[in-house]
Amino acid sequence: MLKTAMMSAVATAALIAAAPALAQDPPPTTPPAGTVPMTQQEAATAPSVTEVLRADGRFTILLAALEQAELTSVLENQAAVSIFAPTDDAFAALPEADRTRLMDPANVGELRELLLHHVIAADVASDQIVGTRGGVPTAAGGQVQFDGTGDAIRVDAATVVEGDIQTANGTIFVLDAVLNPAASRAAMGDEEAAAAVESTPPTLPEEPTEDAMEPNDPLPTTPR
Numbered sequence: 001m002l003k004t005a006m007m008s009a010v011a012t013a014a015l016i017a018a019a020p021a022l023a024q025d026p027p028p029t030t031p032p033a034g035t036v037p038m039t040q041q042e043a044a045t046a047p048s049v050t051e052v053l054r055a056d057g058r059f060t061i062l063l064a065a066l067e068q069a070e071l072t073s074v075l076e077n078q079a080a081v082s083i084f085a086p087t088d089d090a091f092a093a094l095p096e097a098d099r100t101r102l103m104d105p106a107n108v109g110e111l112r113e114l115l116l117h118h119v120i121a122a123d124v125a126s127d128q129i130v131g132t133r134g135g136v137p138t139a140a141g142g143q144v145q146f147d148g149t150g151d152a153i154r155v156d157a158a159t160v161v162e163g164d165i166q167t168a169n170g171t172i173f174v175l176d177a178v179l180n181p182a183a184s185r186a187a188m189g190d191e192e193a194a195a196a197v198e199s200t201p202p203t204l205p206e207e208p209t210e211d212a213m214e215p216n217d218p219l220p221t222t223p224r
Contacts, residue, residue, distance in 0.1 A: 046168035048076045049083055053172065061091040061099075062115075068103055069112040075119070081170035082124040084144075084155050086178045094178055116140035117181040123170050126163045129153050142181055156184050 050072055053059040062085055066072045075081060091099065102111045119139040129148035137143055145156050153160040158177035165172035 046166075049081060049167040049170045049172060050076050052165060052167045053083075053085060058087045058089075058174070059085055061088050062086060065091075065103065065111060065115055068105070069108055069115050071112065071115055076169070078121070078169055080121070080123040081139075082120045082122060082173065083170065084118045084120075084158070084160070084173045084175050084179065086118070086158070086175045087161075090158075090175060090177050113140050113181055114178075117142060117144065117179050117184070118175075120144075124173075125171065126153060126160075126173075140181060142184055144179060144184055155179065 047055065050063070050066065053063055063072075066075065075083065101107055102114065116139040120136060121139055126148075129146050130153065131148055133145075133147045133149050135143040135145055145154075147154040153163065153173075155173070155175060156179050158175040158179055160173045161176050162174040163171075165174070
């Protein structure tokens with residue numbers, strides 16, 4: 001029986017570039033199939049990831065949360081990030097008590113962890129996810145479970161409703177739900193889901209990933 005790999009070689013190298021020792025081969029120097037890289041001039045004049053979110057109009061709650069957690073400038077100053085962005089409707093689906101708690105300044109640490117759970121310190125394309133499945137490290141220090149084996153890309157329990165929105169410093173994927181770090185299937189070690197695709201998990205680092213970042217810290221990058 002053909003054994004399906006959890007991640008293709010290209011996807012592994014590119015998607016988990018944020019964590020040390022997860023990929024033995026360096027990321028490819030050519031862009032993924034189906035994507036058109038920005039020229040140097042286009043990148044210099046293109047809006048940043050947060051500017052694109054702001055102009056879109058569907059992410060007012062996410063943008064307010066980034067400001068509350070002091071993460072707006074952190075994202076703007078990164079060279080390459082992918083943000084899995086819940087819409088306002090996704091945030092509205094959360095219980096009101098949860099939204100109130102998260103936006104309370106006393107709980108800024110919890111809010112920051114939640115938001116960084118939606119960020120990967122690598123520029124990801126849909127073509128690198130489609131047909132693969134596996135856990136990928138986030139900037140919060142945990143993992144999310146990508147599943148590109150169905151009709152739509154899934155990130156934990158959320159569905160990507162729009163992907164590959166390119167910006168000057170990364171890519172935006174629009175989600176229909178807010179990810180929950182505590183309930184992340186990858187973080188909890190979903191062995192049953194992994195067995196369902198008869199896959200071998202990627203090699204994990206011997207040292208644990210760092211905890212949630214401080215406001216002015218850079219996102220994790222692959223050590224040289």
